[in-house]
Amino acid sequence: MLPVPVAAALEAADAGNTEDFLAAFAEQGVVDDWGREFRGRDAIRGWSDAEFIGKEVTLRVTGVRDDGDTTTVSAEVGGKGFNGPSDFAFTVAGDHVARMTIRG
Numbered sequence: 001m002l003p004v005p006v007a008a009a010l011e012a013a014d015a016g017n018t019e020d021f022l023a024a025f026a027e028q029g030v031v032d033d034w035g036r037e038f039r040g041r042d043a044i045r046g047w048s049d050a051e052f053i054g055k056e057v058t059l060r061v062t063g064v065r066d067d068g069d070t071t072t073v074s075a076e077v078g079g080k081g082f083n084g085p086s087d088f089a090f091t092v093a094g095d096h097v098a099r100m101t102i103r104g
Contacts, residue, residue: 005097006090026096055081
């Protein structure tokens with residue numbers, strides 16, 4: 001079972017709901033997109049508008065694994081941006097995503 005903030009972030013992204021996606025993150029949460037870091041909700045919004053939800057991303061979860069405090073979700077990504085398999089590693093702090101790291 002996915003941690004609640006991880007499930008919320010994935011569902012919001014897949015639904016194209018930027019506000020709910022951002023709300024899943026801690027105020028100083030981080031998205032690490034292949035080594036490019038976006039810290040804080042404003043920076044995450046800018047990244048998402050340009051490369052994630054703004055590209056009408058779709059996510060079909062194909063696997064989930066836990067490794068200590070990290071939950072990694074494998075998904076088939078679709079939309080008008082990157083398409084193909086990708087891994088999203090989430091670290092949760094309290095009720096929010098502290099970090100989402102995207103790798104292939």
